[in-house]
Amino acid sequence: xxxxxxxxxxGLRKFIGEQKVxxxxxxxxxxxxxxxxxxxDTFRCLEGGSRVAYLDLTGSGNETAAHLSENGRMTVMFCxxxxxxxxxxxxxxxxxxxxxxxxxxxLRPHFPALPGERQIVLLEVESAQTxxxxxxxxxxxxxxxxRLVEWSLSKGEDGIRDYRxxxxxxxxxxxxxxxxR
Numbered sequence: 490x491x492x493x494x495x496x497x498x499x500g501l502r503k504f505i506g507e508q509k510v511x512x513x514x515x516x517x518x519x520x521x522x523x524x525x526x527x528x529x530d531t532f533r534c535l536e537g538g539s540r541v542a543y544l545d546l547t548g549s550g551n552e553t554a555a556h557l558s559e560n561g562r563m564t565v566m567f568c569x570x571x572x573x574x575x576x577x578x579x580x581x582x583x584x585x586x587x588x589x590x591x592x593x594x595x596l597r598p599h600f601p602a603l604p605g606e607r608q609i610v611l612l613e614v615e616s617a618q619t620x621x622x623x624x625x626x627x628x629x630x631x632x633x634x635x636r637l638v639e640w641s642l643s644k645g646e647d648g649i650r651d652y653r654x655x656x657x658x659x660x661x662x663x664x665x666x667x668x669x670r
Contacts, residue, residue, distance in 0.1 A: 494617040497538030497579070501617060504577060505534060505567055509630050511543075513610070514564040515556035515583075520662030523552035529633065532565075533599045541565065541579060542586075542611045544600040546637060547649055547657070553610060554585045555660035558668050563612055570629075574622035583612040587667075605641030605649055607657070 494501065505511075511532055516522040531544040543565075545553070557563060563583035569575045586592045586609045596609050641649060658666050 491618055491620045494619070496614055497534055497541070497617055501577060501619070502534045502538060504569070504575060505532065507571075508567045508569065509633075510568075512566045512568070513543075513553060514566070515553050515562060517556050517559050517660070517662055517664055520660070520664070521552075523556060525553065529603065529637070530601055531603070535599070539614050540611065541581075541614060542596060542599065542609050544603065544606055545585075545608045545610050546603060547605040547607045547641060547653060548637075549656065550661060551607075551653075551657040551666045552660050553583075554608065555662075555664040555666045557583045557585055557610070558666070559664055563610075565612065568625055569622055570625065570627060572627060574625055576620045576622040576625070578618045578620075579612065579614055580617070581612045581615045583610055585609070585667075586611055603641075604638055605644075607649075607653060 497505070510526055510528045512524060512526055514522065514524045527543060529546070531546070532541065533543070534541050553563070561582040561584060563581060565579040567577040586596055587607070593609070596611070644652060660666065
């Protein structure tokens with residue numbers, strides 16, 4: 490049933506491209522585990538399946554960045570909701586690339602233009618695991634939500650910057666999101 494892969498081969502990359510939602514999981518050494526759903530065509534496979542990245546948009550918190558700054562551990566999960574069941578977990582070490590960082594200009598063009606973008610989460614793939622997903626129900630996508638886009642546009646760049654300053658600097662467990670480099 491479960492099978493491990495050293496990297497994301499063409500078949501796994503195709504599977505990823507067909508999914509409309511993915512989940513990210515991180516945890517600090519001490520404190521709460523963070524598990525977040527993501528979507529909006531923000532995930533990309535890079536460099537032949539050994540690196541992946543997603544465009545992270547402004548949200549209610551920034552737990553992933555805080556946890557990655559502390560220990561780098563991350564799991565990304567894709568789950569098929571179509572007739573063909575499968576679950577794919579990607580395990581690796583991640584880090585955040587922010588606008589102004591040296592890698593930003595080479596990574597940013599991989600993603601669509603979306604308001605509220607705050608960082609790119611880059612993951613070095615250590616391994617991937619597929620499993621059956623036989624108990625996952627079949628769902629049909631009704632539509633993509635636009636609420637985050639609308640919220641970001643209504644805030645404007647200055648409003649988003651203020652929001653991040655107020656809400657996105659410390660994790661719920663008190664870890665700094667962007668420690669001094």
